[in-house]
Amino acid sequence: MDKTIKKINDFREERDWRQFHNPKDLSISISLEAAELLENFQWKTSEEGLSADMENVKEELADILIYSLMLASDLDLDVHEIIEEKLQKNALKYPIASSKGSNKKYTDL
């Protein structure tokens, strides 16, 4: 992962773009890329979505990851660590016994 993050950081440093990259504006960009990803599935059922334009899906997903890794890097966060911590927290909110096979929010379990 370190190698990938270095490539991402090199990309923005070569373009002198760090000046635009604060947490608020990076979060806006993650949100915009997430919408571009979702646009592939607009007016499609979940099943029809399985045959969406996967080339575009791949690119929008990459954009989401790129901005997310920039934000993690700027905040000195280790992505593996924050993912594992969040999974542990989610495990408490969604115990296997009560959440298995259910699409309910933890507040409704």
Added chain:
Amino acid sequence: MDKTIKKINDFREERDWRQFHNPKDLSISISLEAAELLENFQWKTSEEGLSADMENVKEELADILIYSLMLASDLDLDVHEIIEEKLQKNALKYPIASSKGSNKKYTDL
């Protein structure tokens, strides 16, 4: 990364949640988590955003990464690979010479 993806997949398999995880609905969830991240910066300037609730920022960023890695895993995509491919594509859209220090879209360069 493989280890982290395995933990994420174990989490959803133990809860029998794969039935809900198609590309459309995962994309909706990425979008919702991106909004929860952005909510930390609502009504704040970019500078005020630097002192947002970073504990919450960390958790929402983790959620975005978790759903993004689920989608990548479901589509058999290697995240390092798709990120590098996208950086190369972006490098063509944003040559250093014309984009350095600029916040313009490539269509306006």
Added chain:
Amino acid sequence: MDKTIKKINDFREERDWRQFHNPKDLSISISLEAAELLENFQWKTSEEGLSADMENVKEELADILIYSLMLASDLDLDVHEIIEEKLQKNALKYPIASSKGSNKKYTDL
């Protein structure tokens, strides 16, 4: 509509909130409220969505409208006018003959 817009503007003036209401930050708020609306349908099929919590749907939809009307008011836009103009533009992009019964984008028609 004028009466409703006046009530919305009175609400923010009484609270001295206009200082926070520029087009960028109002757009962020519309986006966040749109996500809160969409959250009612997370992990639900379109059919299951028909029995979502309509009390919450109503409130989030109202929030989207309130921020949208604030932005229109700040930009001196007449909402009826911009809606009609956009419908006319959409009618050119989506002629009845080619778009009837189709969920395709105009670029794919």
Added chain:
Amino acid sequence: MDKTIKKINDFREERDWRQFHNPKDLSISISLEAAELLENFQWKTSEEGLSADMENVKEELADILIYSLMLASDLDLDVHEIIEEKLQKNALKYPIASSKGSNKKYTDL
């Protein structure tokens, strides 16, 4: 407003598009249009946003309103009524005395 809503409904009926318009998929579309609106302000400060492409802002705002009015119409909601109800609810969450001039959430007041 009734006249505008009728035009919007005529537009989709002529194209036989009501079959795609359930609350979940309309909410996705509101979210996507909100992102297209926000894209006008990407990488801009709130002040720079004042000189964004207002022609595009106007169109995206119209799209948000169109989908929002479709959803309101489908759910038999009167937009003036739901806006006023929400303003009254917000007034309780944000009493003038404690919220005047403040950008804090009601949970932090």
